[in-house]
Amino acid sequence: MDDQALSFLDGLHLSDGRSQEKLLSYFELLKRSDDGWKLCITAFTSGKYNSDNVRFFFLQVLESYIHQRYHLAGTEDQQIVRAFLITCLQMQASGVTKDKSFLKNKIAQLFSLAFLVDFPHRWPNYFVDILHASSFGHVAVEMYLRILSAIDCDVVDREIIHTNSETERNTNLKDAMRERCVPQLVESWLQIMTTYQTSHPDITCLCLDVVGKYISWIDINLVANEQFVTALLSFFSHSQLRESACDCIHEIISKGMEPVAKTKLIESFASVLNSAGVMCPNDGEEGDYLARLANLVNGMGQNLIYCYQKLVKSADMVNAMTTLHAVESKVPLILRFLSHEDDDISEAVIGFGQDYITLLKQSPSLTQRQREDVEQMLYIIIKKMKYDDTYNFDMEGEEEAMFQDYRKQVKIIFNNLAQLDSNMVVRNVHTILTSTLPQWKTLDYSDAEMSLMLLYMLGEALPSSIQSFTTYKEKAPPLQEMMRLMVSSGISCHKHSFVQLQFLETAVRYDKFFVVEPEYIPNVLMAFLDERGLRNKNLQVCSRASYLFSRFVKSLKPHLQNFLEDILKRITDLLVLPPPEADSQTRLSMDDRLYLYETVGILIVSSNFPPDRKQMLIRELLLPLVSQFKTCLTKLCTDCEEEDQDLYAYRINDVISFASRISKGFSNQVTMKQIGCVEAFTETLQIFLQGFKCQVQRHVLRAAIRQYLHRMVVCLEEEILPFIPVALENLVQEPDAKELHDFIPLMTQLIMKFKKTIGPFLREVFMPFVQTIYGVLSTPQDEHDQVTASEKRMLQRSYFQFIACIVTNNVFDVLRDQNAQNLQQVLMTIVQGACDNPDPQTQKICFGILKKLVEVWGGGDGEMGGFKEFIYQSVVPACILAPLKPSFDLNDAQTVIALGECAQCLKCILDKRGEEVINFLQNNYLPKLQLSPELIELLFFSPLSLSFHLLFASSNFFFLLFPNFDAADSTDQGKHSNSNIFL
Template identity: 25%
Template sequence: MDDLERAILFSFDQSGAVDVSLRARAHAFCAEARRSPQLWRVCVDRLISSRYPEVQFWCLQALEELLLRQRLQADGQAQPQGGISPSGGPVAADGAGAGADGECLPPEALAELRETLMAVAFRCPVVSGLTPGADGQAGGAAGAGVPLCAAWAVFIRNKVAQVIVLLIRLHYPAPWPSAFDPIVAALMAVGAAANPQTASAGSNTVAASSSGEGAGAWSLVCVDMACRVLAALDQEVLSIEYARTPEESAAAMRVKDGMREGCVAPLVHAWYCAAVALLTALGAGGEGGGGGGVGAQQGGMQGSNGAGERGGEVVLRDGRGSAVSRDEAVACVASLLETLQPYVAWMDIGLVADSRWLPLLFGLLASQTSEVRLRAAACGCILAIVNKRMDAVSKISLLQRVQIGQVAGVRLVEEIAARDEGLTLRLAELLTGGATEIMECIKKLEAGGTGGGLGGRAESVGQGFGMEEGKGAGGGEGGGGEASESVAVAATAAAQGMLDSILPAVFFLAQRHPDEDVSANCFQFLLFFVADMRRVGGASSRSAAALAATAAAAGAAEAAAAAVRERQEQHLRQVLLVVGERMRYPESSCEALDAPSKEGWEEEERVAEQRKDLFVLLRSAAKVNPAVVRSFVHETLAAALGRGAHATFAETEAAVQLLYQLGEGVTEEALKPGSGALGEMTALLLSSSSSAPAQQQGAGGQAAGAGGGGVRFRGHRLVALAWLEVIVRYVRFVQQHPEYIPAALEAFLGPYGVGHGNAAVAGRAAYLLMRVVKVLRQQLLPLLDSILMGLQRMLEAITSATPTPPPAAGKAGGAQGRGGGPFARGEGAFDDRIYAFEAVGLLLAQEEVPAQQQAACLSALLTPLIARADALSQAAQAAEAGGGGAEAAAGMVAALQQVIMAMSYLSKGFASHMVTTARPELAHHFKRAVECVLRVLHALPRSRPTRTKVISFLHRMADCLGPHVIPFLPQALPLLLAHCEPRDMVECLQLLSLLTAKHRSHMAPIVDALLAPLFTRLALLLPSSLPSLMGPPSTASDASGTPEEVREQREVLRAVIMLLHGITMADLHAAFLSPANASAVLPRVISLLLDAASLHADIALRKVAVACFIRFASDWCSVEPEKAPGFRAFLVDQFVATACLVPCVQPSFSLQDANSALLVNDISLALLALHHTCGQLLLDRLLSSLLPSLNCPPAVAANFCTQLQRGDAKIARDAFRELLIQLRAQHAPTQGNIAMAPRGFG
């Protein structure tokens, strides 16, 4: 061991045994060695002589860096024809060349380096001038005549392969045309060394022997090394699957062209010979390297005849002379085949799609005794051949030679599917890939092209498809076009036949195999397959002609077209069978899904994710042939419901789900009487909803056939939910067929609806019932008493449920009503059940209901809710005051929310006209509810959930009671404002805006009294510097809180501005001038609106603020004396400059923006309004100070004032826009924001 080896070992040490200073010295020594002019010689010498992997790796890394510098320099130079000319550094006197940092090797050194590396990788290390190991052998690891690479670790072999690939990338084909000769020789040597020896029966190890001088010159390690080099070459240089620079792409093309011309054919032959020799040695049968492909056509590696008849097994040894195990030999063959796959894409396809390779590959794939990796590798090679890009006719001819249908037999597919998932995935990729290629060819042919033209090949191609001699493309004068069409038709017929032979295997894997990767691969193909059916739109003319080409009877074309349609329907039914089978839940998960556990949730999520693709497939199939899809769903549903107690959970749920999915986007026309299958299926389901068979038939007469009372698993959680969802989706059918209304109601009101034992299902049933009531409102009126009776228990549940604190909202629940308890869905546990109150309210609120009955029912519903709310609020208040515990108080508050929501939902069906005018006695009951809610608010003023529900309830009462709700506001609003947070404040402000817009003058005293406390509360919620909240969200200052707090403050500010605008547009802005508000509120209102008009990032809010100032100017400044003293001067001096002129001159303001153009229009209207009210004062200010301060030319200012005096809105708008263009031109060079004048009023 010399100093360099010691330094490398010390620098690689990770054990901690080497002192830090010594490691530093070792790193320095290695760095100095890298600068040696003879670095490459030192590295190659150590690679051969050293037995330490660390030293070998360091040497290879140094060589790689040296060659990378060579590559960078070569990429930067012009590339002469024939390849890159390696850059020559200064050549030393002895010809050894340079290797220091920054220099590149001369041609002589590079040639010697190439020869040495290939020698140590593929031949015996007998190289002149290289130092052997200390024991006289190469590296002390291998005997004479044994490749040195046998002693290398796997990562060293990979590194050597990368260095060799760098050399090939740089120097192939010129000046190194023989780069692949050692690889070919190493592979060919395998076949030459296959000598029969005495066989050992039953041995799992390939027997040992090494007779002859050359027997030790090759070994599996050479084959392994060749595979690593070829794989690295594809990955690092040739593959198009990775992003390449232009220089890298040019180098890849150069290497590919060189290989096509020089070595691909011998390389593929060597690949084949090596594979056959190894398979023969493994007992594959056949005659060694013969063209029969080791008996592949007879079943591949059956192993009893070939080697046995020859008297023994062939000898295989590794590089050290030890016997090679069967697994190692199998891995070697698999590596050969896997390495071949990417090269197929760009080599001459005739080299692999021939009478030698194809039987070998198909034999390996079909052989049940072959190892899985061998079969997968063979499958990959066949797929590479199938995916070879070429024109359509040639591709079909290739696929015929490949005979991919021979692996599509169901028995073989079943055997592979049962053996290994990885191999099954490869087989699925082969089958779907082959089918996709065939479909693409058919698509090109049906489009009238072959993808590359037939040319002179038409005659031979036509004969390849079974056409008679002389009837090809060149078969007659002037018959070229006819013959080309004949060839295309024949090719289409052949392609369709191959596709028909592959599809059953694809359907089998898609329907039966449980592996998700296999299913996903098949589903993607089926989506493409069905989409192609839709593209064709039925029987294509050429597909029909293809069948007609083989038909001899009269009317063959018409029969062929019918046959195409029939075949398409058969394929579509197979696709639907896949959908129907794969969408089912496992029967073993029935109980876990009914009473959901963690296992049940996971299974439900898994199936829901899988169904996304399946339902897309179903909808696509319905677009291709709706009749076939409806027929399939009808048969599935009838079979599931007809089996009654014998039906399984999975088939019942799947059948109902299929009907639900089929109804997506269904029109009313499709559900009218006599409309067909959809109506029949809906009738079938509704008949099964009843506890007894329906006595009436409807929509096709099949309604009563199922006798629904005995449907098993009808009460299962998922079946019950799907059943109700279907009725809602097809509710228009019930509307058209009133005889099914009782059955539909029974489904919702019975034990499988609101009476279901699972609270989530019952709640979902209540919500879905509400949706049904919205559609069938008038038709359900005669059944009002029955509906109230059916909902009685659920309505009472709100007033009798034990207060329980809601758990944190989790994933329990969901859109389908998951969960097993009342509060399983978090804060809104009873939300869906409360929809029962909305359903009742919608029914009661009809004018056809007698007034006395209406009032009595409303009182009966509201009275227990009011009593419950009072009791809960008092108990919650007592619990808070007496320290009864936060948990108990939270439970009562949660129950209170449900009660308030119930009263709110009950009122949704009652219009303001009915409650306040037509039947005023109803208003009395809703007023009682309002009084009750206000008592709750007074008892729990600090409860945010309660405040939220109260605000929502007042919103509802504003619609229901109309102006009758206003007397309650003086009591409610101060309580809401006193403790509200930003989110509550937004809701309060929106409520005030709604009431102000609806009731206008009735709200005047409320607004007058509320402004002062409102702005007092706003001062606590908003920062003192409001402009900091008016910029874009990304620039908002975070000095006032977290980003979420700033976002909430911005929402509050927006709501305040909208409220001020609503007050102004409702002619209530006189409240700003009242004695209570003139001094404290008005200055803050004007300041806020001025900031919004000039600074807010939202142009819409700036328009709103400008509109307020227009109204102020019109109402407050048009009379003498001014209603707001000094306001006219404020408008002229500050509003015009701050809001009208300066913001529009800023570089950030774009006149081309549509919203900005609208703002400019509003500002011109504001200036026009100011001229009407302020007259000459405005003109004087514009001419004397405002416009000159913006560097406006006097002529431009005078012209604008002249146009403004004309009083026309359009003229004023155009003049103001022209003024802005002139002002922006004056300020463009500065590109800075213009300082605004001090602002304020009062």
Template identity: 25%
Template structure:
């Protein structure tokens, strides 16, 4: 039978056998697992003196484990007392044979030792202390030769068992049932009462006997790991003794083991205990003297672990200081200890390796959080704490700078992204300092900015601009600066000085993309600054339209600058003055639309999604069209000049539409070109409406031409969703310009849109139509328009709602959204005094269907919004119907 199991496992794991045979082998293995005596076969297979392959033996232990765990959990009592006794004898016999001092053969691989340790741990849970009270004594005896712990392979297995035991009975990261938790508490109590003293002494002996041996690394390392894991639930006094601590401290001088020793110390300090006891422990360890003597810096991995140890101590001290009720003597002790440790934490924060710096982030965060709380309690900063905060701020500022090994890639480089992530977290520390001591923050940052803006190294300048951004953000952010600080003349005055320094500096001559981009971001963020310095606006516009900004040779900078340029124009439009036409001329070369398709399968002609496949940055380029709309509509531009400028922008688009449409149905790129042209018209219209200049009849006439061009395009390409989407977009943006003039165009738009509109499109269109109804309610043209479009629209809605969702969650959500949009639309019609349109000669035949649909959706839907909306709409519709029959 054992041979059959071996053969089945090897076949199941082989990649070179027939699939049917493989399936049979896997079925046989599963049958062995589930059978009541399979564990016996597998235990014998594992114990066999003829060693099978590691994979077979691993499988055998898995089957034994399953039986032990099922018995342990009470699911299947496959093991009676006799069976348990045989398992114990078998395990002891195997360990004595394979791990005893007399065996000189090659030991099991590490993964097999770990698996065996796990199996023994499961059996330990079943047998300790009742049926195997001498568990630890038996394993210690196997690890000894002549009374000394000299059996290396036996020790290795024993230590692996101890690590496995901790995982099963004490690891707090593993969730356990109440029964398992109670069982584990009982076992730990028994260990503490019967065996813990001998185990603690055993670990000490191992450290004494094996630390300095050439072959002792693995044993000492595992012993330290055992101490570090078990210390969380044993009596700390067994470990924290002068003799024990001196041993661990001495291991810190061993280059190969010092990392493990450091981690063990971290676990010792992390042990939960009362504040007084924790302070006593930290004082007893006297780690500052120890850390100052360690060879830090040459080994980044070890330095990181020492940083972690420092963080553990500091966070515990800060937690103690944050307690609401603490005797003054303990507060003084904790404060003195924190003053000893914080210089180390700040030194680690400044480390060139971000992994090391990150280890003390919790300490910095907790300390700053504590100081913020104390400020709210009106507790002033002591000189020592002020010194800590000052040191933290200065260290953070240094860490915020790009180092010499890194260049700017604007988020396209992994190492830079890691730095930017660290930078974001460091920025939070800086903001916290601002909340603790605004004067310190303002004076330090302004000094750094002024100094950096005088440098020529791009990293220095970038730091200065970054900190200027942090300062200006803090001035607007209540979380960063208290209201008093935000509104103080000092805070605003310092910002004003820094911005003046920036705008008068020569930093843009460096020509680095990081500087250019940050500079423009700051100009936009601080647009209010230009209200009191309007003479600088021409200079800023000149910078924007130059190679620094929208004409940058760096594509990412260029594209981002298009948006920033638009934002600056929008925010400062009232101050642009006579330079609008000049600025518009400077961007004319960018107001050219050229659609490009991404590489795709030649058979893929799907153009259903807006902007499908585009690689032409059209979304960003549209910001330039919107900015152009603002430029031509500022008050300084005369009416005649405005019309000329509008024609200069629209006529090329009209011509492009005229040339593209004939071939667009067969050419995906030209169809995309038409989409882009329509989006540009709508975006340009939005800019004009936002410019502030009164809309004149000649302007309106130009956009009536645009609306008709769009309708022609829609008629030609109504089967493409991107065209339908662009036409809705453009018409919605032209409403403020065209006013009532747009109403006669809407029925044509509706008829062309409804031919193939999807549910989401119908929802969007109902929203657009609802806005028109609200904007032009009471206008004669509105009633006539709605009278023409209502029946076709309702037919489209009813058809969309009649289509089954086919069990698809997305489709069910769309149907619910459609019902909500439909009821909201009907309520908008009623609330805006347009209910009579439902009873007109054109729409009266639909009125009963409308009533029935509202009643049906209201009574059958589980959605509270639909029920509430329907209950509001139905009685008003019924009233309209009753009146129509009178």
């Protein structure tokens, strides 16, 4: 052995690059060597090397050998491996080595790998030998159980994905084990559990874990018998064993069985556990044990419900009712564990609770007992959703996150209960609110928050109730009464910030209430605008309030006209932007301000103010943004320190975003032109376009300007068009792939909105823009630069989407008016994209473009000079050759869609050119592909009578012949995508 290389396994040397390199080289050398694994076996058993890392190194070399070459080993090498494995057990048992768990697990893994290769043919006595070795003492027994766990991991564990051959191998191994040794294994488990339950309870726990793993595929009668069950019951009196006993029984009852047999098995366990007092534990029991016991009850209930559903489906109603009775008998246990103060214990039965309610929802009616049970469950979950005194609202950590997850699960039960018996749930929530809201000042915050949360959750559980508000107050439904009580109670003034937030959440959820009772709007508005909402001392509440206020205003803007002046006055100071250097001192984040600017824009535009007043208010909003834009741009481009560049660039991004959000107030009903705001926004745009000239942080600035341009395309008409050339002119100067890719959606947006109107401008800029794209795509790059390669692929696809937008919006004059050479160049890029591009989405786009061009220009002698020749010289060959490419994978769904578009393109050519296409293929193109006249004759004059022809290949040429194939029909696509017809 190379002791110097092994010395590098010392933790002191692991960080040294040279040491690692030498060690890895030595490791590879041992793995490749014919005798390297033997050297490691000798070194491992010699006693010379005591370092855990070194010993683990030896085992890894042996693991590599067993993985890669052991299946080819001769008898002598097989004996060496087996002898070493048994020696390891003996060394463990004799105390020669006191290996740590990771070494023991690696040895167990080696046993399992040998098992996969040797059992049952090369090592038929595998289990006899390890069972014999386990007689060496408790340490050997522990290793025996670890080996069985490792075998389960390799052969049974369903979470591990296996190949088809591995699955077949594993099935054969389990069959062989059932035939040869499973009864002996089960007998050994029983002996181990009872022998070591007092002296070494950890071994008994490990054995119970093994039983739980193997029960899924062995005979249930080997375990579900009096002797085994008696042993399991005895473990419940042992504090160190009862948790493992719970888990083991859970695995036993979860075994796949026929429903009648499984019901009997579960009920037998329930009976004996109940008789032993296990099912009624003391409240003072340890939480971990109660959580495991609750999980066992949960497993019983869910398995019984599954059995009931299968029996009902098979119409075995006699046994189904027996199983249903068994389910009902477990409901008191659900309620007991669900109500436990420990959330882990309560959470363990939530699955059973949800399934039970789902089961009741399928019943035509509920019994009195069932109604009482579900009502009690409602009381329990209402209590369980309350915050406790330990919850840290200021600094939420792991425990708080766990409670929120628990609360979400309990909410699902609440929703299901509301769907099961809405009247009962509404009645109880109404009772709680009428008893708590009038006296909220004397209540703990958790009770106040819970009452508001219940009202909020009703809207989620019963969404139709939100539409039930009526203008007839004497006939108002309970929900409307509860909302009236909430708003008028003054509970929004509770000192706890999360009660205040829950008030705002609930008010927004039931915004329809304020439509029928608008007199309550002022109460909610003030809550949003003062220290309960946007000025809340809790930053989380403050941030959320900005979003909720935006929603509230959008929903109720027709009813806010009388409050606009007051709202704008109260909110103005929140819109003031501090200098970028002082941004960290503000309470509202930039994202929060986005909602506020959008809200103010909506309020102004939707107001009853005269147009000149609206224009003035909009300008007052925009002017500070423009001012700060100019200041930050000047600093960024001139005297800005490098460390401050991000600060100013992102502030510019923010102010442009705010201006964009203000424009959200405009719509098709109320346009910028109608209220005279076009000039204000175009002047702002002209200033923002100056950002294109700044080369510092150019990606951040240009992204923001593009965002504003997108909004202006939506809000303006032809007024936006003069600004596009400026943007394009700046873009084509030192462009990169990402910027061009991001700019193309703006061009397509313009084309889709203005269509013919944009034609003259588009004809002028088309080729310069396209040539800029060509230039960027053809720029050399480092072959290892994956980022640039990805950006170029995205740009190429965007380019084809740009052309597709032109043709689908019928702006063909843009292409028609290009000179012949330029048009030919563009058309060839489309053909190349269809035929040579490995991306099926890009191919689909290109074939779609070609099909559209054929539809418009492909008739008669060709509306476009030379286009007829282009069809035969380029389009038809592209349609035929594209599926021949190795990258054309018909197992890929996107490729199948591209194939359909290709077929549609060919069909369109056939529709436009008729028999001329057949003659071209028969007499010109196909002979050039060296197809024999006999084969061509068969293709065109066979009884199949082709409607079109699609040539594709995997390794040779094949013809796929579909007489009536419609590529737009997904059924046909699926039917033919994997068909091969060999001619």
